[in-house]
Structures are given as C-alpha cells and as structure tokens.
Amino acid sequence: MSAQKGREITISVLKFNPRSKVSKPHFVDYKLEETPGMTLFIALNYIRENFDPDLSFDFVCRAGICGSCGMVVNGKPALACRTLIANYPEEKLTLMPMPAFELIKDLSVNTGKWMDKMSKRVESWIHSNEEVDISKMEERVDPDIADQTFELDRCIECGICVASCGTILMRPDFVGPVGLNRIARFEVDPHDNRTAEDFYELIGDDNGIFGCMSLMACEDHCPKHLPLQNKIAYLRRKLVSLR
Amino acid sequence: MKINYCDALVIGGGLAGLRAAVAAQKKGLSTVVLSLVPVKRSHSAAAQGGMQASLGNSKMSDGDNEDLHFADTVKGSDWGCDQEVARMFVHTAPKAIRELASWGVPWTRVRAGTREAVINAKKTTITEDEDRHGLITSRDFGGTKKWRTCYTADATGHTMLFGVANEALRHDVDIRDRKEALSIIHEDGRCYGAVVRDLITGELEAYVAKGTCIATGGYGRVFKQTTNAVICEGTGQAIALETGIATLGNMEAVQFHPTPIVPSGILLTEGCRGDGGILRDVDGHRFMPDYEPEKKELASRDVVSRRMIEHIRNGKGVPSPYGYHVWLDISILGREHIEKNLRDVQEICQIFNGIDPADEGPKGWAPVLPMQHYSMGGIRTKPTGESQNLKGLFACGEAACWDMHGFNRLGGNSVSETVVAGMIIGNYFADFCLENDVTIPTATIQKFLDEQDKYLDEILSYNGSESIFKIKNRMKELMDEKVGIFRDGPHLEEAVEELKELLVKTKQITVKSKERAGNPELEEAYRVPKMLKVALCVAKGARDRTESRGAHYREDYLKRDDVNWLNRTLTSWPNSDALEPEITYEPLDIMKMEMPPAFRGYGAKGMIIENELSAKRQAQVDEITEKMQAEGKDRHEIQDALMPFELPMNYKERNERAGDK
Ligand SMILES: Cc1cc2nc3c(=O)[nH]c(=O)nc-3n(C[C@H](O)[C@H](O)[C@H](O)COP(=O)(O)OP(=O)(O)OC[C@H]3O[C@@H](n4cnc5c(N)ncnc54)[C@H](O)[C@@H]3O)c2cc1C
Ligand code: SF4
Numbered sequence: 001m002s003a004q005k006g007r008e009i010t011i012s013v014l015k016f017n018p019r020s021k022v023s024k025p026h027f028v029d030y031k032l033e034e035t036p037g038m039t040l041f042i043a044l045n046y047i048r049e050n051f052d053p054d055l056s057f058d059f060v061c062r063a064g065i066c067g068s069c070g071m072v073v074n075g076k077p078a079l080a081c082r083t084l085i086a087n088y089p090e091e092k093l094t095l096m097p098m099p100a101f102e103l104i105k106d107l108s109v110n111t112g113k114w115m116d117k118m119s120k121r122v123e124s125w126i127h128s129n130e131e132v133d134i135s136k137m138e139e140r141v142d143p144d145i146a147d148q149t150f151e152l153d154r155c156i157e158c159g160i161c162v163a164s165c166g167t168i169l170m171r172p173d174f175v176g177p178v179g180l181n182r183i184a185r186f187e188v189d190p191h192d193n194r195t196a197e198d199f200y201e202l203i204g205d206d207n208g209i210f211g212c213m214s215l216m217a218c219e220d221h222c223p224k225h226l227p228l229q230n231k232i233a234y235l236r237r238k239l240v241s242l243r
Numbered sequence: 244m245k246i247n248y249c250d251a252l253v254i255g256g257g258l259a260g261l262r263a264a265v266a267a268q269k270k271g272l273s274t275v276v277l278s279l280v281p282v283k284r285s286h287s288a289a290a291q292g293g294m295q296a297s298l299g300n301s302k303m304s305d306g307d308n309e310d311l312h313f314a315d316t317v318k319g320s321d322w323g324c325d326q327e328v329a330r331m332f333v334h335t336a337p338k339a340i341r342e343l344a345s346w347g348v349p350w351t352r353v354r355a356g357t358r359e360a361v362i363n364a365k366k367t368t369i370t371e372d373e374d375r376h377g378l379i380t381s382r383d384f385g386g387t388k389k390w391r392t393c394y395t396a397d398a399t400g401h402t403m404l405f406g407v408a409n410e411a412l413r414h415d416v417d418i419r420d421r422k423e424a425l426s427i428i429h430e431d432g433r434c435y436g437a438v439v440r441d442l443i444t445g446e447l448e449a450y451v452a453k454g455t456c457i458a459t460g461g462y463g464r465v466f467k468q469t470t471n472a473v474i475c476e477g478t479g480q481a482i483a484l485e486t487g488i489a490t491l492g493n494m495e496a497v498q499f500h501p502t503p504i505v506p507s508g509i510l511l512t513e514g515c516r517g518d519g520g521i522l523r524d525v526d527g528h529r530f531m532p533d534y535e536p537e538k539k540e541l542a543s544r545d546v547v548s549r550r551m552i553e554h555i556r557n558g559k560g561v562p563s564p565y566g567y568h569v570w571l572d573i574s575i576l577g578r579e580h581i582e583k584n585l586r587d588v589q590e591i592c593q594i595f596n597g598i599d600p601a602d603e604g605p606k607g608w609a610p611v612l613p614m615q616h617y618s619m620g621g622i623r624t625k626p627t628g629e630s631q632n633l634k635g636l637f638a639c640g641e642a643a644c645w646d647m648h649g650f651n652r653l654g655g656n657s658v659s660e661t662v663v664a665g666m667i668i669g670n671y672f673a674d675f676c677l678e679n680d681v682t683i684p685t686a687t688i689q690k691f692l693d694e695q696d697k698y699l700d701e702i703l704s705y706n707g708s709e710s711i712f713k714i715k716n717r718m719k720e721l722m723d724e725k726v727g728i729f730r731d732g733p734h735l736e737e738a739v740e741e742l743k744e745l746l747v748k749t750k751q752i753t754v755k756s757k758e759r760a761g762n763p764e765l766e767e768a769y770r771v772p773k774m775l776k777v778a779l780c781v782a783k784g785a786r787d788r789t790e791s792r793g794a795h796y797r798e799d800y801l802k803r804d805d806v807n808w809l810n811r812t813l814t815s816w817p818n819s820d821a822l823e824p825e826i827t828y829e830p831l832d833i834m835k836m837e838m839p840p841a842f843r844g845y846g847a848k849g850m851i852i853e854n855e856l857s858a859k860r861q862a863q864v865d866e867i868t869e870k871m872q873a874e875g876k877d878r879h880e881i882q883d884a885l886m887p888f889e890l891p892m893n894y895k896e897r898n899e900r901a902g903d904k
C-alpha cells in the first residue's frame with residue numbers, strides 16, 4: 001500500500017429535509033484525506049459510511065453516463081461523479097442541490113419528474129403513421145443524418161443546462177435547453193413525420209423557443225458538449241419564418 | 244396504507260422492463276412500471292459496445308444469419324444455455340433492432356465506399372457496396388463469426404434506452420420512479436404483485452396486479468470491484484427468492500472483465516487490447532506473453548482476467564490505496580490513433596484519473612483490474628419467462644435466468660436479450676394478464692403490507708454495535724477474494740460460512756436516524772440482508788459445482804464435466820429463518836439439443852469430461868441434416884426438424900436480408 005499521505009480537504013454540504021418540520025437549511029463541513037483519483041462520488045460515499053449515514057445524494061452509473069448526479073459544486077452545476085477533487089486547488093468544495101428542481105433532501109433533487117413532464121410536453125417520441133413490418137428490411141437512413149441525429153440524442157437529461165438557465169428563473173414553465181434540444185433531435189430524424197408547423201404548436205411561444213435569452217450558460221456547462229445555442233438559434237429562425 | 248390496482252405490474256425500468264411494459268400496454272392492459280430511479284437512468288444506459296443481431300448488411304457481416312448467431316451463443320455459453328431459448332432469441336433479434344430503428348434509435352449506418360479498419364492490429368481496407376448504403380451497420384466483438392454487433396457510436400445502451408423509454412411514454416405506460424419493491428405478494432403458489440416503498444416519502448404501498456414481471460437487472464454490486472451501476476444490488480432476485488417458492492438459476496455464473504479502470508471500475512473497452520494495447524506489471528514488464536505466448540493480451544476475456552490475477556498473486560501487482568492492480572498501456576498506439584479511435588477511453592482516463600493515456604512512458608499508463616461485469620444467473624424461468632414454480636411471476640433481462648447465456652454470455656448479447664426478451668416474454672406475460680384475474684382477498688394483501696411495516700420498525704429498533712456499511716463492505720471484499728475469478732473448495736466454504744455470519748450480524752446493528760423517509764442508512768439496513776442472500780446463492784452454488792464451465796473456474800476442478808454437471812443450479816429459500824439456500828439441479832437433455840456439447844474453440848483442448856450422449860446425438864443430427872438436404876429442404880425446415888421452437892405474435896416470420904438470393 002502506498003504510504004503517501006493525501007492533502008486534507010473539506011467538503012461543505014447543504015443539508016435540508018423539506019419533509020421534516022424541524023429541519024432548516026444549513027451547511028455541514030466534513031474533513032477527509034484525499035486519495036488519488038478521488039471523485040465526489042467516492043468522497044460522498046466515504047462521508048456517508050464514516051461520518052453521516054443520514055446524508056442524501058444520488059448516483060447511479062458513477063461514470064458520467066446516466067445523468068443522476070448533477071449538483072452545484074463551488075457555484076457551478078456539474079456531474080458530481082465526474083468531478084475530480086484534484087482539480088480544486090482551494091482544498092474546499094461547497095456542494096448545493098441544483099436549483100430549478102424540486103428538492104428531495106440534501107443534495108437530491110427530482111430531475112426525473114421535471115424531465116418526464118418535459119418529455120411529454122415536447123412529445124419526445126417518433127411520430128409516424130406507418131406500420132413497420134419488422135420482418136422486412138429496415139428503412140435506409142443516410143449515414144450522415146444518422147450521425148447528426150445521434151449527436152443530438154446524446155443528451156442524458158442531467159438537468160445541468162436547466163440549472164444554468166436564466167430564463168427558467170423568470171419562467172418556471174420554460175421548456176429549457178434540454179427540451180429544445182429534444183425538438184431539434186426529432187426534427188433531423190427522418191423517421192419522424194412532424195412538420196415545422198407541428199413543432200410550432202409545441203414550442204412556438206415564450207415558454208418555448210422564444211423565451212431563450214441566449215445567455216449561453218447551458219452550453220458552457222453541458223457535460224455532453226451539445227451544441228445547444230446553435231440548435232436553439234436554428235429552430236428559432238425556422239419557426240419565426242412560419243408566422 | 245395504499246393499495247394500487249393495475250393489470251400488469253413491471254418491476255424495473257431498464258431496457259427489459261420498459262420493452263415488456265410496451266408489449267403489455269399495447270395489448271390494452273393498464274401497465275405500471277416501478278423503478279428505483281428515473282427509468283432513463285437505469286444501468287442499461289451504460290452499455291457502450293452494441294447489440295447483436297444477424298442483419299448481415301455490412302461487408303464484414305455479409306452472409307450472417309440466425310444459425311451462425313445461434314452457434315456462437317451456444318458455444319459462448321459453454322453449453323450451459325437452454326438451446327430452445329437461444330433459438331427464440333436469435334430469430335427475434337433482427338426484428339428487435341429493426342423495431343428500435345423505427346422507434347428512433349439512430350443506429351450507425353453503412354456508408355458505401357472504402358474505409359480503413361484495424362483488424363488483428365493490422366491496417367486493412369474495407370469496401371462497402373453501393374446497394375447496402377444506409378442500412379444498419381455492425382462491428383466486431385469477441386466470440387462471433389461475423390461482425391454482428393450493431394451500435395450507435397459508443398453510446399448504444401443510452402440511445403436504446405431513450406428510444407424504448409420514449410415509446411413507453413408514447414403508449415402512456417404508467418411509469419413511477421423512486422419506488423422500490425420490498426416483497427412479493429403471493430398466495431397458493433400464485434403471484435399478485437408487490438409491496439413497494441416510496442423512496443421519497445418512505446410510505447409503504449401495495450401494487451396488486453394480475454401478473455408481475457421482474458426486470459431489475461443484475462447483482463454485480465454484491466462484489467466490491469464491479470463495472471455495474473450502484474443500483475445493481477440484486478434485490479429483484481432476492482424478493483423472488485424470499486417467496487420461498489420461486490427459484491434462482493445458475494447464480495454462480497458471474498462474468499469478469501479484464502480492463503475496468505481503478506478505482507472507479509469504469510470500463511475501458513476491449514478495443515484497447517484489440518488495437519494493440521498491452522498490459523504491464525509493477526516493474527513495467529509486459530507479462531502476458533509469459534503466460535499466453537500465442538494470444539498474449541488477446542486471449543479471451545476470462546483467460547486474460549485469470550492471468551492478471553495470477554500475476555498479482557505472484558507479487559507483481561502495483562500497490563495503491565485501493566489494492567493491487569496492473570497497468571494498461573495504449574500509448575504505444577500513438578497519440579493520433581488514440582485521439583481518433585479511442586476517444587472515450589482517453590476521456591475516461593483524463594476525467595477520472597487525471598491521466599492522458601497518449602502520454603508515453605509510465606505517465607500515460609492506466610491502472611486496471613479485472614472486475615465483476617455481468618450476472619448470468621437470475622430468476623429461473625420457463626421459455627415463456629414465467630417462473631417455474633410461482634405462477635404469475637415473470638422475469639426478463641439480466642434479472643432472469645431465461646437462459647440463453649449459460650455460463651458465459653457474449654458481448655453484445657445482453658442488451659440484445661433485454662429487448663428481445665421484452666418482446667417475447669412481454670407478450671406471454673401480457674397474455675397471462677389477459678387470461679387471469681386477481682382473486683386475492685384484501686386481508687391477505689394487508690398481511691403482506693403489515694409484515695414489511697413491522698420489519699422496518701424492527702430494523703429501527705435494533706440496538707447493536709455492528710455497522711451496516713461495514714457488513715456490506717465485508718461482504719463485497721469476501722466475494723472478490725473467495726468467490727471471484729479463481730475459485731476453490733476451501734475458500735468457497737469459508738465464504739459461505741462468513742456470509743452466514745454476516746447475515747446474522749445484520750440484526751445486530753443500530754440505525755442512527757429513526758426517520759422512515761429520506762434515511763439512507765435504513766435503506767442499507769433492509770437491502771444488505773437481501774444482498775447477502777443473493778451472495779450466499781452465488782457462493783454456495785459455486786462451492787457445490789465441482790467443475791469449470793464458462794466463467795465459473797475451479798482451480799481444484801479444471802475440467803468441464805459433461806457427465807456430472809451438464810445441469811443448471813437451482814437455489815431456493817423455503818425457510819425464511821434459514822441461513823443458507825437449498826440447492827437442487829435441473830438436467831440439460833443432450834438428446835434434445837440442436838448442437839450437442841463439444842469443444843468451445845478456444846482455451847486448452849482436452850479439458851472436457853465428455854458425455855457419451857454427445858456423440859450419439861451428433862450422429863442423429865448429422866443424419867437428419869444430410870437426409871433433409873438431399874431432399875432439397877432449406878435450413879429453416881432442417882432446423883425445425885432438429886429442435887422446434889415457438890414464438891408469440893408474428894415473430895416466427897423469416898427475417899428478410901439484403902443478401903437473400
Ligand atoms: C459498463 C457496462 C457496459 C456494457 N456494455 C454492454 C454492451 O456493449 N453490450 C451488451 O449487450 N451488454 C452490455 N452490458 C450489459 C447490459 O448493459 C445489461 O446487462 C443490461 O442493460 C441489463 O438491462 P436490464 O433491463 O435487465 O436491467 P437494468 O438496465 O439494470 O435495469 C434495472 C431496473 O430495475 C430497477 N430496480 C432494481 N431493483 C429494483 C427494486 N427492488 N424495485 C424497483 N425497481 C428496481 C432499476 O431502477 C432499473 O430501472 C454492459 C454492462 C456494463 C456494466
Ligand atoms: S442538454 Fe446537456 S446539460 Fe442539458 S440535460 Fe442534456 S446533457 Fe444535460
């Protein structure tokens with residue numbers, strides 16, 4: 001075993017249980033020794049197992065794939081499982097739950113509920129009247145179009161863009177960058193028969209495509225580097241020309 | 244306390260559960276899906292490589308068909324699988340992938356013209372024909388005769404899961420997340436739903452249904468070192484086991500992967516070694532050629548894993564705060580190659596370990612260690628997906644032992660199984676729900692609810708000195724050390740005994756917070772005993788199976804024993820106070836096989852204790868085949884004569900292919 005001693009770091013966590021009558025939001029500091037490759041996933045589990053069995057947070061894949069672990073780290077929303085403590089020279093990390101989502105407890109927020117509503121709102125599925133015979137050859141798709149669809153399909157619904165978004169603060173019903181990206185994704189997919197008019201019906205208002213103030217934070221923070229601003233601008237141009 | 248009624252209850256919202264739910268909902272049943280987390284976050288999202296289906300579109304997969312996929316799957320299973328189920332599977336897989344395409348999964352497509360590929364570490368040029376342009380393409384994977392694995396870049400599981408989840412939304416499937424099934428409601432050998440805990444409010448509810456389908460994924464997290472998501476704790480298998488009626492099949496069949504990164508356990512794809520990456524030890528020495536001079540790093544998954552552990556045991560591992568590991572060196576492939584072809588691996592190394600694997604010398608080496616990867620075992624079912632013993636309980640996906648993987652599953656066959664099983668089992672499940680009613684009295688449902696309610700109170704009243712986290716960690720270590728890649732009688736015996744002690748200790752803890760809601764320690768306190776039961780099924784099954792088959796490797800019994808062990812392990816837990824499961828065996832009938840047992844095609848020869856029936860059945864198969872070929876019968880007719888199988892819907896229809904004559 002390595003004898004090298006890691007630096008001492010402080011993880012400061014906002015604790016609050018909205019379902020308890022006595023709980024009030026407050027920060028708790030935990031001190032621990034950093035180990036090589038330590039992420040917030042490792043650190044928070046260590047804290048729960050050794051200092052505070054009552055601390056709530058969400059991880060699933062712990063590999064930056066599933067989008068469960070968004071939280072605000074030193075003021076910026078990020079995936080906690082991808083957050084390497086070594087990248088923080090200041091030796092102290094302050095963790096808060098993401099805003100814009102319903103708080104469950106401590107660092108755990110209900111992104112699932114939000115994303116469900118968003119998915120239903122933008123009808124996040126293929127619209128087609130064709131009955132496909134799955135014993136027969138599949139429909140051909142141009143490889144470039146398939147790649148383009150894939151690039152937009154990579155969104156993991158982590159909600160970081162939503163937590164970064166200025167519009168959401170003023171318009172709680174704003175469909176958010178993630179919802180607009182969804183529309184952009186189905187717009188390029190040749191399997192989806194929806195027209196620009198159909199999309200206009202869904203997002204052609206200030207809670208949709210015309211609400212965005214182009215502050216760019218969504219794109220800056222998106223862990224999947226999706227071209228959110230570009231796509232929002234493209235959709236806006238396309239839909240504006242309809243009316 | 245609340246009782247929710249529905250027609251069809253699906254526990255688990257990964258690929259398998261969601262696809263089964265769509266099948267039920269489409270037949271007009273009110274269908275509820277329960278999941279620990281929002282369903283799009285299920286472990287299925289993590290699959291990268293792809294999904295096997297014999298489309299035969301691209302150059303390297305031309306000529307592929309169900310027969311080749313079947314043969315690969317049976318060999319891969321080391322003849323442990325149910326061949327009828329494997330047939331059902333390979334025949335439906337092309338339909339599954341085409342259905343997914345129509346649901347919007349953006350499969351990578353064939354591009355006409357030439358492109359460069361690295362095959363066997365050599366640059367090769369492949370030319371795709373014009374008439375295949377735009378069809379679904381496929382890539383190479385271990386153990387397959389053709390390039391059969393369809394993919395969406397390196398995020399196949401993610402795109403598949405979103406495609407299926409969105410389809411479930413389209414059909415108005417009632418998806419409820421942050422709901423955990425705690426026990427199965429049953430009476431007179433018939434299942435009626437589950438007792439469920441809301442993970443936000445802590446409230447207990449009953450979900451009562453005509454049929455229940457468990458699709459809760461694998462049990463990788465009973466091991467310490469695993470590539471699995473943190474929710475893969477095997478509680479679905481455990482609640483089936485705790486009925487005392489349903490059985491689990493082949494729980495000792497656990498697959499290990501050679502190159503997850505340490506400590507996070509995130510997978511670095513097999514492509515690293517495929518492209519020419521090498522393994523190094525504490526001295527920087529490349530050790531694989533010492534053990535496997537012929538195939539070196541490219542020996543099969545289980546062989547490489549075993550050699551790595553052997554070398555670490557020989558004192559050549561690299562010490563770290565997280566235990567010993569070896570190095571994976573891909574810098575020798577050159578920066579250009581890595582940044583183009585292994586982008587994901589580079590990103591994982593950078594983000595999680597602060598290493599750039601393209602840096603030359605020790606600086607760029609990534610720490611790797613073989614880890615648990617896949618659970619072949621699960622809830623034992625009939626080919627329809629229904630439990631063999633508990634009527635109305637179905638299972639599909641990694642949670643089930645349906646059983647097309649036997650003792651080793653091939654890469655790409657698992658996400659494929661999830662959707663294919665969701666289609667096949669989902670339809671049989673739906674039919675069951677259409678034909679049967681709920682006949683259980685409310686009082687019985689209340690009894691099951693009260694039991695769980697009392698159990699949670701009991702846990703909160705424990706007053707002992709043990710820590711549930713320590714018990715859990717000890718279980719995980721024990722499974723790695725004694726029930727891991729290398730197994731032998733004495734260690735397995737020790738493991739069984741200590742797991743039993745740990746199970747006793749789970750009642751000697753104290754849970755600090757007495758809150759019913761938002762109490763992670765309470766959740767551990769009721770999950771860990773379940774995990775220990777699953778672990779005991781694995782350990783005891785492995786202890787008793789005195790042979791080596793597929794991923795189950797016994798150092799004291801090196802041969803595959805087709806005379807004594809051509810069977811499936813069944814574990815059950817009939818007495819809830821018992822500290823270990825009961826084990827029985829289910830024989831595999833060679834005389835009904837389409838492909839009788841033979842050499843797997845890799846690993847050392849002569850390592851099989853042969854069953855004389857194998858040769859007898861092979862002679863029969865040859866005779867029937869020759870005769871029918873002479874009569875001009877086609878491969879489908881011959882197959883049907885050798886081993887008939889059935890499928891629901893119109894899934895038995897022949898699959899059209901671009902290469903059809
Ligand atoms: C890193 C990695 C890469 C992989 N890559 C590939 C690949 O390239 N190709 C391939 O074929 N396979 C691959 N696999 C395997 C494959 O991903 C899985 O076997 C498959 O996705 C399992 O799907 P599932 O639907 O059975 O279960 P899961 O996706 O695990 O879903 C389980 C569901 O059950 C729910 N659940 C669990 N317990 C409960 C409970 N008690 N109550 C309520 N709900 C519960 C969970 O919330 C979840 O929704 C990979 C696996 C790993 C770990
Ligand atoms: S667009 Fe990016 S930030 Fe927003 S939810 Fe998707 S992956 Fe997360």
Ligand code: FES
Nearest residue numbers: 060062066067081
């Ligand atoms: S836990 Fe899945 S993205 Fe962080």
